[in-house]
Amino acid sequence: MTLEPxxxxxxxxxxxxxxxxxxxxxxxxxxxxxxLKEGDFLPSVxxxxxxxxxxxxxxxxxxxxxxxxxxxxxxxxxxxxVLKSPTAGKSVTSGEAQMTPLLQEVIARAxxxxxxxxxxxxxxxxxxxx
Amino acid sequence: MAASIIQCTDxxxxxxxxxxxxxxxxxxxxxSVFGLLGINGAGKTTLIKLLTGLLKPDAxxxxxxxxxxxxxxxxxxxxxxxxxxxARLYPWLTVAQIVAYTASFYSRWDHVLIEHLIKSWxxxxxxxxxxxxxxxxQKVMIVLALGHHPELLILDEPVASLDPxxxxxxxxxxxxxxxxxxxxxxxxxxxxxxLERVADRVALLKDGTVAFCGEMEAVKENVKRIRIIGAGPxxxxxxxxxxxxxxxxxxxxxxxxxxxxxxxxxxxRERFQGELLVEDLNLEEIFLELNR
Amino acid sequence: xxxPFIQSLKVVLSNRGxxxxxxxxxxxxxxxxxxxxxxxxxxxxDFFTLLFVFSLWMAFHFGILIKRQFANFQxxxxxxxxxxxxxxxxxxxxxxxxxxxxxxxxxxLDFPWLPKTxxxxxxxxxxxxxxxxxxxxxxxxxxxxLYGYCMLLVASAFFVQVSDLYQANPGLVYVPFVLWGxxxxxxxxxxxxxxxxxxxxxxxxxxxxxxxxGTYRTARPARRLGxxxxxxxxxxxxxxxxxxxxxxxxxxxxxxxEPGLLRPVAWVIFGIYVLAxxxxxxxxxxxxxxxxxxxxxxxxxxxxxxxxxYKLLVFWGYDTLRPLPKAQYIRDQIAGMFVQAGAYWVLTxxxxxxxxxxxxxxxxxxxxxxxxYFFLTGCLLFLILSVLILLMTVEKVFWLLVHGGLLSAVILxxxxxxxxxxxxxxxFIGWAxxxxxxIYIKQGYHAWxxxxxx
Numbered sequence: 001m002t003l004e005p006x007x008x009x010x011x012x013x014x015x016x017x018x019x020x021x022x023x024x025x026x027x028x029x030x031x032x033x034x035x036l037k038e039g040d041f042l043p044s045v046x047x048x049x050x051x052x053x054x055x056x057x058x059x060x061x062x063x064x065x066x067x068x069x070x071x072x073x074x075x076x077x078x079x080x081x082v083l084k085s086p087t088a089g090k091s092v093t094s095g096e097a098q099m100t101p102l103l104q105e106v107i108a109r110a111x112x113x114x115x116x117x118x119x120x121x122x123x124x125x126x127x128x129x130x
Numbered sequence: 131m132a133a134s135i136i137q138c139t140d141x142x143x144x145x146x147x148x149x150x151x152x153x154x155x156x157x158x159x160x161x162s163v164f165g166l167l168g169i170n171g172a173g174k175t176t177l178i179k180l181l182t183g184l185l186k187p188d189a190x191x192x193x194x195x196x197x198x199x200x201x202x203x204x205x206x207x208x209x210x211x212x213x214x215x216x217a218r219l220y221p222w223l224t225v226a227q228i229v230a231y232t233a234s235f236y237s238r239w240d241h242v243l244i245e246h247l248i249k250s251w252x253x254x255x256x257x258x259x260x261x262x263x264x265x266x267x268q269k270v271m272i273v274l275a276l277g278h279h280p281e282l283l284i285l286d287e288p289v290a291s292l293d294p295x296x297x298x299x300x301x302x303x304x305x306x307x308x309x310x311x312x313x314x315x316x317x318x319x320x321x322x323x324x325l326e327r328v329a330d331r332v333a334l335l336k337d338g339t340v341a342f343c344g345e346m347e348a349v350k351e352n353v354k355r356i357r358i359i360g361a362g363p364x365x366x367x368x369x370x371x372x373x374x375x376x377x378x379x380x381x382x383x384x385x386x387x388x389x390x391x392x393x394x395x396x397x398x399r400e401r402f403q404g405e406l407l408v409e410d411l412n413l414e415e416i417f418l419e420l421n422r
Numbered sequence: 423x424x425x426p427f428i429q430s431l432k433v434v435l436s437n438r439g440x441x442x443x444x445x446x447x448x449x450x451x452x453x454x455x456x457x458x459x460x461x462x463x464x465x466x467x468d469f470f471t472l473l474f475v476f477s478l479w480m481a482f483h484f485g486i487l488i489k490r491q492f493a494n495f496q497x498x499x500x501x502x503x504x505x506x507x508x509x510x511x512x513x514x515x516x517x518x519x520x521x522x523x524x525x526x527x528x529x530x531l532d533f534p535w536l537p538k539t540x541x542x543x544x545x546x547x548x549x550x551x552x553x554x555x556x557x558x559x560x561x562x563x564x565x566x567x568l569y570g571y572c573m574l575l576v577a578s579a580f581f582v583q584v585s586d587l588y589q590a591n592p593g594l595v596y597v598p599f600v601l602w603g604x605x606x607x608x609x610x611x612x613x614x615x616x617x618x619x620x621x622x623x624x625x626x627x628x629x630x631x632x633x634x635x636g637t638y639r640t641a642r643p644a645r646r647l648g649x650x651x652x653x654x655x656x657x658x659x660x661x662x663x664x665x666x667x668x669x670x671x672x673x674x675x676x677x678x679x680e681p682g683l684l685r686p687v688a689w690v691i692f693g694i695y696v697l698a699x700x701x702x703x704x705x706x707x708x709x710x711x712x713x714x715x716x717x718x719x720x721x722x723x724x725x726x727x728x729x730x731x732y733k734l735l736v737f738w739g740y741d742t743l744r745p746l747p748k749a750q751y752i753r754d755q756i757a758g759m760f761v762q763a764g765a766y767w768v769l770t771x772x773x774x775x776x777x778x779x780x781x782x783x784x785x786x787x788x789x790x791x792x793x794x795y796f797f798l799t800g801c802l803l804f805l806i807l808s809v810l811i812l813l814m815t816v817e818k819v820f821w822l823l824v825h826g827g828l829l830s831a832v833i834l835x836x837x838x839x840x841x842x843x844x845x846x847x848x849x850f851i852g853w854a855x856x857x858x859x860x861i862y863i864k865q866g867y868h869a870w871x872x873x874x875x876x
Contacts, residue, residue: 014326021347047307050306053302053305054327055163056305088367112407114399183743184739184875204745207743221758235660
């Protein structure tokens with residue numbers, strides 16, 4: 001059973017982040033948090049395009065990339081289905097699942113501003129208030 | 131049929147002594163939603179009029195649906211639809227009459243679709259065109275261009291006179307066309323947020339040529355703004371292949387680069403011994419940077 | 423600090439059309455004067471006719487220019503705009519009149535059709551006519567053009583009686599003068615209060631006809647193509663493969679009959695014949711002078727056809743994108759114009775030519791010569807229309823001059839000699855005009871096919 005695309009995706013078209021990337025990230029979050037379980041079908045490309053009023057080709061690109069990464073698989077006649085979660089076996093808490101993409105972004109940013117790992121951890125240490 | 135539905139090679143056009151297009155190359159793939167960006171006066175309308183054969187190029191070749199615009203066959207004309215910037219309709223006819231008039235030329239006409247559009251856009255079919263406002267007339271023009279199920283839709287600033295609600299509806303129609311009927315859409319605009327929503331390819335018209343052209347998503351990934359804090363004086367040989375523009379501020383240097391990747395990042399870091407901050411840009415910011 | 427008055431003057435003086443007309447007028451005046459003093463009176467008279475005709479065109483064009491200066495938002499928003507422009511055009515008007523009066527002095531205008539004793543009356547009439555024509559140009563409405571043209575025709579018939587009237591009652595000179603004064607006052611008042619809601623605001627003539635979308639707010643009822651919300655099966659298909667007459671009919675039906683000229687024309691004809699039956703002398707005299715009404719027979723259908731098609735010309739470019747061959751479309755439009763011109767010409771000849779001939783004269787009058795005469799009017803109409811069709815594609819002033827000049831020369835020559843030719847003479851010249859017209863149609867057709875729609 002697939003729910004409405006609006007339930008899954010919240011897209012900002014005028015963001016610096018490309019739309020397809022936003023879709024990919026959000027699919028991954030939903031899988032990590034358990035909203036999308038293995039075997040669930042995602043709404044079709046046309047449905048998403050129509051509901052969110054974006055170009056369906058963009059959605060198609062996102063789905064293709066996710067398929068290539070092994071997150072989704074294409075089932076003839078039915079659409080895109082969620083594959084086994086990449087972190088299968090490891091049970092992931094909701095908190096960890098939500099923080100992971102954020103932390104990945106932070107780490108990427110650190111690379112961009114030339115901040116190394118040690119400094120980043122120290123910074124977190126300083127900022128963290130018990 | 132070739133994969134490009136529109137192809138321009140080295141197209142030049144001047145009006146009197148004023149050159150507008152100076153050697154323009156363009157390729158529009160079949161099935162894409164192609165957005166042509168440019169400031170007012172960049173030549174968007176001129177290009178579109180060249181594509182439809184209303185103007186003649188001074189040099190270069192243009193091919194649309196594998197046909198030459200200066201000698202379109204009737205068959206080609208049945209396959210594309212055109213919406214000009216300003217409505218050109220006989221003011222004394224009513225909406226219903228102009229629909230009938232237009233329909234009489236095409237061999238296939240979707241009456242159901244037209245009625246649906248007229249109803250959903252709340253246009254009074256018995257109103258005279260001369261009494262319509264600019265936005266309503268524009269809507270009628272758009273409707274008229276869709277009736278014969280064109281394979282290619284060419285629009286010149288189609289949403290310029292539409293209110294936000296009508297604009298969203300129009301974009302929805304475009305998306306449906308692309309999804310259902312494999313229509314190629316080519317439109318010019320300077321409203322970047324519309325492009326971000328529907329276009330998958332974008333080209334920027336600047337100084338009479340195409341300054342860049344590529345996939346929408348790629349543009350956003352490729353073009354970044356880099357803040358270099360504490361950079362020294364601007365060197366003379368700023369790497370022009372990647373640098374689209376730059377600006378000095380009191381804190382340092384602001385670069386807009388294209389084809390951003392790790393290598394470029396490293397090279398710049400070595401070059402300027404300052405701090406590098408990389409920012410994402412949305413299409414409007416990219417547009418502004420490039421037209422600075 | 424640039425004076426707004428100077429700026430307003432510049433607006434008029436930088437208009438190429440106005441300069442062109444003023445230049446030709448001045449030149450003809452000069453030539454006329456030179457010829458007069460060399461004793462070549464008939465040549466002087468020819469040049470004087472030229473001066474007269476171009477003065478009328480100048481007045482018409484001037485009216486349009488004035489409209490353009492006042493029918494915009496600037497006239498309501500910019501401070502002192504209306505005053506500056508008002509003074510500027512009044513200045514130019516006064517200047518032109520003064521120059522013409524100066525030109526006339528020292529020349530005893532000895533032309534047979536001018537009354538010698540009552541020149542002030544003639545000048546007063548001239549002023550009135552100039553203002554009248556400026557008003558027509560200013561209003562720029564098809565209907566007004568038509569009625570104004572008719573009124574001028576009637577007035578020209580009146581002219582001879584007027585000069586006799588003047589000789590009998592010298593005091594009557596003041597009547598046109600007062601009328602002119604009142605008219606001028608009204609014109610100035612109208613210009614100072616012109617607003618977007620004014621009836622004449624959206625009507626503006628340009629040559630070639632440019633973007634007029636939105637200039638006709640109140641359209642008259644067009645023929646309905648079918649009932650229902652959106653007529654489906656009742657819309658006739660464009661008969662691409664039928665003959666040209668079927669296609670012309672399709673365009674006529676599809677585009678409706680706005681603005682229907684048939685009704686006002688019918689009224690005018692009716693009016694003329696009523697007056698004739700009432701034995702009003704000046705109208706019967708006018709109708710009787712069949713051979714002298716050469717100009718009327720040629721220009722009446724021309725005026726009607728130009729009024730009818732002028733507005734459609736704007737849309738020729740966009741309509742060529744319909745799936746029909748561009749060349750065929752152009753052929754349809756041009757052929758349509760000629761067919762209708764022909765119809766109007768036949769109507770005119772019947773009403774103002776054959777009709778009066780039958781009414782006032784015996785069967786001797788209906789000679790071969792008369793037939794030849796009518797034939798010539800048709801041929802000249804054909805020639806003029808062909809040249810106009812070509813001229814509508816011409817942007818460069820030089821070629822406008824060349825073709826327009828040639829045409830004017832031909833017309834004037836014919837006007838002079840129209841009354842006295844033999845039947846053979848008429849037919850010969852008629853065929854020459856037809857041949858010339860065919861050449862021009864071919865040029866015009868190709869020019870329209872090549873034209874760019876900016």
